[in-house]
Amino acid sequence: MEASGHAIEVRDLGVRFRRNRRGRRSLKDLFADSSRRSKPGEFWALRDVSFDVRPGESIGVVGRNGQGKSTLLKLVAGVLIQDEGTVRVNGGVAPLIEITGGFVGDLTVRENVRLTAGLHGMPKAEVARRFDGIIDFAELHESIDTPYKHLSNGMKVRLAFSVVSQLEEPILLVDEVLAVGDKAFREKCYKRIDELLSEGRTLFFVSHSERDLRRFCTRGLYLDGGRLVLDGEIADVLDRYNADYDAG
Known part of the structure; x- marks a missing residue:
């Protein structure tokens, strides 16, 4: 496949989980079940998600809890494997997700x-x-x-x-890490991320902090019910998300 010039390419992405188990299905389940239809007790955490990220872009992923944000980040990081579609990452990643793991x-x-x-x-x-x-x-x-x-x-x-x-690595994946630590350390983290972005790194950033999203990101992805509702300027995405949240 020829290089596309994108840092991240996601096409028709879908991943499903079981409600009555922790984590993904077993390898036995994966090999035994080639059907893409949901079985009892399963739900799609993400479905039909497609987007591209250009090198050097700063993308913020927004949505309520349980809408697929962290799952999407883990798929991009290669921690999870999708059930449908493709994820292509052109370059190494520096993952700031489940940060104390390992x-x-x-x-x-x-x-x-x-x-x-x-x-x-x-x-x-x-x-x-x-x-x-x-x-x-x-x-x-x-x-x-x-x-x-x-x-x-x-x-x-x-x-x-x-x-x-x-x-x-050229791609930085961040999941709520700036929500922890004291104020002084958060400021150090902010400055370090600013430095990385000034070097032309690509940022894929999951956060509930509107302040952080507006500071670091120029573009946003709004996930709701595991589907991509809006892909656009971060201000427009946050306005739509806030309006939907206020509407209940």
Whole structure:
């Protein structure tokens, strides 16, 4: 397939879940059931979703809870596999989703930085070069040899954001990470995202914060009932979402 020039391409995307189980269906279920019709106890978290994202665009995804926003982000990240349609991502991703996942409780902060950065594809020499900057940003100098499981939730978030925001991947996926942490750290996160956007990174951003969406995004995707209701300028998308919310 020839390169299209898009950072992200989504076509007729659909994914379904079972209500009576946690998570996706098992591999046995997937191989045994090739039907695209919903079975009892299943629902479509996303259906018939299509859009393109150009390199360097800043996209905000809006909608009420349970409408498919985080599911869409995980599909773009490759964490979930769709039941219908296609997702094509042209370039590596830096995923700020379920941000503290992947860290090992018994390993120290130092060991976890090396492990998680390596798992994200950062070469050892690059990890060593960026190590002090990661610790500085996370403000964890005094806890560098502390086991991860003994960190506070705020410290864990600071560490995770610091590691992932150092990745040089062209596409940044963010899911509500700016809603955590204290005000001072959020401001550091804002500045870091501004820096990444100034470098021409692509941002795919899920948030309930209208302030953050207006600050970082120029375009919006409004999901309702797992379907794409509106794709347009972020101000227009937020106006439509707010009007629908107020209408109940």
